[in-house]
Amino acid sequence: MSQKNFTSVKGCGTAVSCQDCSLSSLCLPLSLHEQDIDRLDAIIKRGRPYQKGQTIWRQGEDFHSVLALRSGSVKSFITSPSGEEQIVGFHFAGEIIGLNGLFNKKYPITTVALETTTCCDIPYDSLDALADDLPELRDQLLQSMSQEISEDQQMMLLLSKKTSEQRLATFLVSVSERFQRRGYSATRFRLTMSRNDLGNFLGLAVETISRIFSKFQQKELLRFLDSSRDIELLDMAKLYELADLQDTQTTPCGKKIAG
Amino acid sequence: MSQKNFTSVKGCGTAVSCQDCSLSSLCLPLSLHEQDIDRLDAIIKRGRPYQKGQTIWRQGEDFHSVLALRSGSVKSFITSPSGEEQIVGFHFAGEIIGLNGLFNKKYPITTVALETTTCCDIPYDSLDALADDLPELRDQLLQSMSQEISEDQQMMLLLSKKTSEQRLATFLVSVSERFQRRGYSATRFRLTMSRNDLGNFLGLAVETISRIFSKFQQKELLRFLDSSRDIELLDMAKLYELADLQDTQTTPCGKKIAG
């Protein structure tokens, strides 16, 4: 099964500068002046891609930089002392991850690539220094984190109050909105995470995820294309109704594009 | 039933400046110079106390300021379109609330006093201006939010993976640590929230909360003093074991003192 186009990022090759990157409007929605963007551009390191399953950073590791995802997708999870794992978010191209390593200067989560993933590495020391001069950048960082808090709290509501059907509907609608905002189809996309990951994230067993997907197909709310990972949403209205979503500004089930 | 001493805050009357406030080491853990504290002090407004049940701000309201709680306690919750409410945190004296209103310039949560509560009002415009000059203050704000993200994510794990007993144990141990850090007893304190609030927060029915408390009393893990709100923890070791807590830096079930 080949990677679908709508999850890949074009026009942002390894040599491209921030200013020319097609993601700049996503990962740099702040109103930076051209020269400021150049300064940010100067501190960014473009590393080699992470392969599927590769760990980007591990919980407890020293915090050193934040990453702007240029293509691909990742999952982040926390691990309890007894070994229980909880996925706390999926992230796609155009999103910035790792900011929550700020507290305590250690990454509080483990982040793993769900597919081949490329990203821009932004050393935090440099970012911090740059933020000294640029109030807009500071605001951007604060807002990103503020938004993440809201999203996590909506996840708390999901995990605490919603039924399995509502949870999956919420997830699908949220992901749909994120893709749409990024210019891709809102109704057809690839789920790069396994059913297992999905269940873990939504607080459900794998089997339950599978069952709800089957039920949704019977109800003709959605269907799968070539594989069980390529999905088409057929009845957005019903899905939205099921989801009982807060508003269009923040959604649970992973972070939207900052800003 | 009179208010227990260990939840009240002494030496921080209405006329006291930040510098002399007994909470300064809690709500101002940042390494501000004396003159900087004076500047912060100057922008803080000390309003009249909120009564039990009174709303401090409502979800969707325009964001204008953050609050430093000087005494009392509050609960914060989000409301879904269908009216479902989810408590996302309890806050006690020495904690700063409202920072997550930053994103979108609206409060994403409703906050209500659980008892008579006094607080310092910090207008965000002033705080923002002050942060321009004080890198330490900026770091403090970022770290507070970063910490809250970690705590919310541990709540996700709790809601997604833990049993009812583990949830309640986690809550008790977390609250205990927060009180201890503030200099109060780690084993005897007053639960200012109702069983209903507790259940809502932990994703359990009121009846379940009640049943687990009974079970914990049978097991002699804890006992209640005069009322069902005044608790004494008898077996911290067992409670910790049950809780399966991440580490001592961040705990779910509400925010610790920032810093």
Added chain:
DNA sequence: CGAACTTTTGACAGGCTTCAAGACCGGTGG
């Protein structure tokens, strides 16, 4: 092509919710 993994589907069980009723508590007024 085969091994390992993922996904689906069925049967059953269990933890928690729901429903119901009674006990307890805290505040009010006679």
Added chain:
DNA sequence: CCACCGGTCTTGAAGCCTGTCAAAAGTTCG
């Protein structure tokens, strides 16, 4: 001071949603 009332808390019984166990079908990749 005490009786009363509304709300909170506790306890029991029954039911359901979701998890667990098991097995088969589908998918991926060397």
